[in-house]
Amino acid sequence: MLCRTVIPLLLAIGIVTPALAEPGAIVEPKMLIHGNYCGPGNNAPLPPIDPLDAACARHDACTPNGGIPSRACNVRLQREADAVSRDPKQPSDVRAMAGFVAAGAAMLQIADEPGRNLTMMRPGVRP
Template identity: 35%
Template sequence: MFRLPPLSAALVVLLTMAGGASAAPAAVTTPPAAPLFHGHWCGAGDENRAAPVDALDAACRAHDLCYEQRGRGACTCDKAFLKATGRLITNPKTDETLRSKAATANSLFSATPCVETGRKGARAARR
């Protein structure tokens, strides 16, 4: 089952920053898995395979299932995800909260190299 590590990592950083600075160093522990970023499919913890709650969740579901078929980091999957989240960002009917989450997901996947697969094997590529 694929989880969105870059998105999860970003959420852990944001949640940690939101907790405020501390004068004493924190104990070194393994943080728990980040909660879902949105809905049932966006982020870590999508094991229940529930129906998507909206268009962003549906885009995350399609992306996860594409990774299961084509492999983690597949450019085809990431390009489709960027297109889907881009439509949500530019749609004037998209709720502002959903638009913000779609923009965050879009930014993270825009900055992450994808993997092209073909006759010569896998190689890193830019979108």
């Protein structure tokens, strides 16, 4: 009978404890898809590993911490990644990943102005 009460209590404490931690103590997971900067999160202050990673680092730099990037920020990433995808000097795997990043940048949420509703970029739309 004691197990039926204690085990659920311990599970509840284990689930709630991270939510009670100080905000700085919770680390957001990194889901990088390429290099040190492409994807959610980054490995700053490590340097970018190639031109695609450098484009992603610039995108991270123009995105407010925990915020939504501007249309111009996403369009820049889309253009730079597209240029890498067409660069014959880049390895084929980097060109393929750059094409993926360019396509993904066209679908990222944007926040053009504080307090404005979030929108989705439409391919081919200029800021």
